[in-house]
Amino acid sequence: MAFLQVSRIDSALPITTELPPGRLPLWLRVCTWISDALQSDAERGQAYEVREDLLHVLYGRPANVLLVGLSGAACGLYAEFRAGVWPALLLGLIGLSLVLIRCRCIVVFRRRFLKTRCVYLAPWFTAFALTAIGSSLAWGALTFVCLATTHDPILYTVVLVSNVVTASAIAARNAAASWIARLQLLVMLLPIMAAVPLTENDSYWFLLLLIPVILYGLFVLVTDINQQLVQSYRSQLKLSILSTIDYLTQIPNRRYFGERTAAALDHCQHARQPMAILMIDVDFFKSFNDHYGHQEGDRCLQQVALILRDNLRHDGDIVSRYGGEEFAVSLQNAGIIEAELVAQRLCDAVAAASLTHAHRQDGIGIVTISIGAVATDNAFVDLDTLVRSADQALYEAKRTGRNRVSLAPKHENRRHVDAA
Incomplete structure (x- = not known):
């Protein structure tokens, strides 16, 4: 598959993890604003996956x-x-306190997202930025105070060496967020220049020339490391896209569905939000292949995949080719009622396309789909259990006539109780 195809399927790939601003809680909107303010246009425009890798x-x-x-x-x-x-x-x-807070954030982040994807980037980026800039500002102010007031050559040496070494570590470690790294370097090293006239020692005046040179060198280092990281993660993203897209239908494959849906399920369960799974099967597809041939069968699957993708709620919903003529859809923050509405819309959209299928056993004459739906309803379950339940509902939809939506047994039972 040519890399040119990546641009065609990019819109189907990224999981929507940042809801429109009007739907975000206030604290998350504030974090998003701070995060955007502390990044360049190029950094904000990077693919979600690249930004997440840089955050790691x-x-x-x-x-x-x-x-x-x-x-x-x-x-x-x-x-x-x-x-x-x-x-x-x-x-x-103060600097130590901010560092301890950042260490705590690192521990929590690594525990939570070492094996799953980070859902909202803005709060974590904001937490890093505020603690990093704050601790560097405290370091810079400490340097100024020590140089301007103590007049202790030993302390001068220790502070200056520690300051420059720390600045070098920041340039290497925090280059993944280039603007933040540059701000840290400025607030750490510029106070040295401000304090030099107050040292009452002419031998330190050379720092007025040395510090700008060090700053320039560290800025270049930050830029080079950042470019290398971004290029590396962009290349990884392209390879990842090519390995997680179904070649025939140009929608995500089963592997992508499993990885992303598991991460989305983990987020929904921690956020106490429901999540729904739809399992979809093209009705009488074997007879379609037998009578029209495999090339027409492939074209039919491509058209069905396009219809399913275009009739979801938003980019946060994932549709994938699960295998053969079977597709799977995950709906974040969707209970069984909304899942049933979306599933019925998908059924109607495929039927409305009027794709010819003149050799169906039931004589309908067009391509249709059957769907099984299940939702978590805030219950803590694993993805395999949800898929099995949706599969059972799908088999029931096929058994009872096809071209319909069937709910998992627990939802059917509850609906009957509600109706009574």
Whole structure:
């Protein structure tokens, strides 16, 4: 498959994880605004999967982040006991607190999303940005206080070396968010230049020339690493797209459906939201193949796949070719009532297309589909159980006449109770 085809199927691939602003809770809208404000247009325009991979880079192991916080607190403690500068100790503790918060975020993030996909990127990016910039600002202020008020050559050396080493680590580690890394470098290193005139030591004036050179070099390093990361993840995304798209129908395949739906199910269950699964089968497809040939059968599957994709609610719904003439659909935040409405709409849309099938045993004369539907209704179940229930409902729809929607037994029973 040529890479040119990737652009044709991109719209079918990304799972919608960020709802329209009007439907987001207030806290999530604030996080989205902060996240967008701290990223460039190019960063905001990157594919969701690329941004998620970059976020995983930012939320790497917390050990070196913790070392930075401890070194800042140690410098502040030394400045307090050596020169009685209590603001230095306060700044060191503030920086350490922000680092500890970031370490906690890293631990939670890695636990939750090591094997599943991150649903909402904005809150995690915002948490990283605020703690990273805040701790760097505390480091920069600590550096200024130590240089301007202590007049201690030993502390000068320790603070300057720690500051430059930390800035280098930031450039390497946080380059996945280039604007954030640059802001961190500025708020860490510019206070050195501001404090030089207050050191009362002419030997430190060379820093006014050295710091801009260091900043320029680190900015170039951030840009280079960021470009390499983005290019690498874009290449991985293209390969991933080609491996998760069904070649015939150009919609996601069973592997993609399993991975993405499992992640969406995990999110819905944690958010106490329902989720629905539809299993779909083309009626009498074997006789269609036998009488029209496999090429026409392939064309029929392509047309059905296009109809299903175009009649879902939004991009967050996933339709895939599950195998042969069978398709699967997942509907996020959808209970059984909405699932039944969507399923009936899909049935009607395929029938309305009037694809000729003159050799059906029931004599209808057009291509139709049967659908089995199931929903979680806030219950904690695994994906395999949902698919089995939807499959059972599908078999019931085929047994009772085809071209219809059948609900899983638990939903049918409840509907009868409600009707009574």
